[in-house]
Amino acid sequence: MSPALRVTIPGDAEGISAICRDIRLVVSERVNADMAARVELVLAEALNNVVEHGYQGGSEHPIQVELFLETSGIRLVVIDRSQKGFTIPTHAAMPDFDPDNPDTFPEGGFGLAIILQCTDQVATERHGDANHLILEFRKTKP
Numbered sequence: 001m002s003p004a005l006r007v008t009i010p011g012d013a014e015g016i017s018a019i020c021r022d023i024r025l026v027v028s029e030r031v032n033a034d035m036a037a038r039v040e041l042v043l044a045e046a047l048n049n050v051v052e053h054g055y056q057g058g059s060e061h062p063i064q065v066e067l068f069l070e071t072s073g074i075r076l077v078v079i080d081r082s083q084k085g086f087t088i089p090t091h092a093a094m095p096d097f098d099p100d101n102p103d104t105f106p107e108g109g110f111g112l113a114i115i116l117q118c119t120d121q122v123a124t125e126r127h128g129d130a131n132h133l134i135l136e137f138r139k140t141k142p
Contacts, residue, residue, distance in 0.1 A: 003066040003077075011051040011063050019065055020044045026067060027074055035137055038118040039074055042135055045111040046078045054082030054131065073120070073138040080131050 005026060009015035024040040031039075047063060055061045064079040115122060121136040 001068060001070070004069045005067040006064065008062045008064045009047075011047070011055055011058070011061050015063075016044060016047045016051075019047070023065070023067055023076070027069070030069055031074065031137075031139060035074070035139070039076065039137055042115050042118045042137075043076055043078070045114050046076075046133055046135065049111050049115075050078060050080045050082070050133075054080050054084070073136065075137075076135040078133040078135070080133075081129050082131060 005023070007019060007022075009019050020040050020043050023043055024036050027039050028036040043065070047065075050063055051058070051061075061081070064077075066077040066079070068075040068077070115135070118137075119135050120138040121134075123134040125132040125134065
């Protein structure tokens with residue numbers, strides 16, 4: 001199946017913001033608002049993780065995003081060409097903090113937990129020099 005959308009973006013804030021907004025607009029025509037918001041949030045976290053961890057903060061590297069609109073739901077594939085492959089653990093906890101005390105709010109550490117909690121399936125593959133992060137969102141739970 002060919003992707004409904006395939007785009008290559010720079011790994012900067014403007015590129016990430018634009019593709020997340022565009023993907024949400026496309027998927028909101030096929031799924032409910034909650035699922036569209038989850039897709040947008042997960043994509044933003046995944047792209048920011050590529051820039052921060054895969055490209056060590058280098059925003060000049062391209063990232064490809066493929067969107068598949070399937071009968072069962074939505075599939076996103078985030079493709080980067082960082083030097084190393086990676087795996088996704090099956091569980092990640094949210095950082096501890098006191099929601100009533102802003103001084104305890106962590107600056108980061110939410111990304112992986114958000115991705116795992118908001119998707120139905122996550123997989124990673126390495127093809128040649130490219131990492132593929134596959135994010136699936138089902139319309140209904142199996």
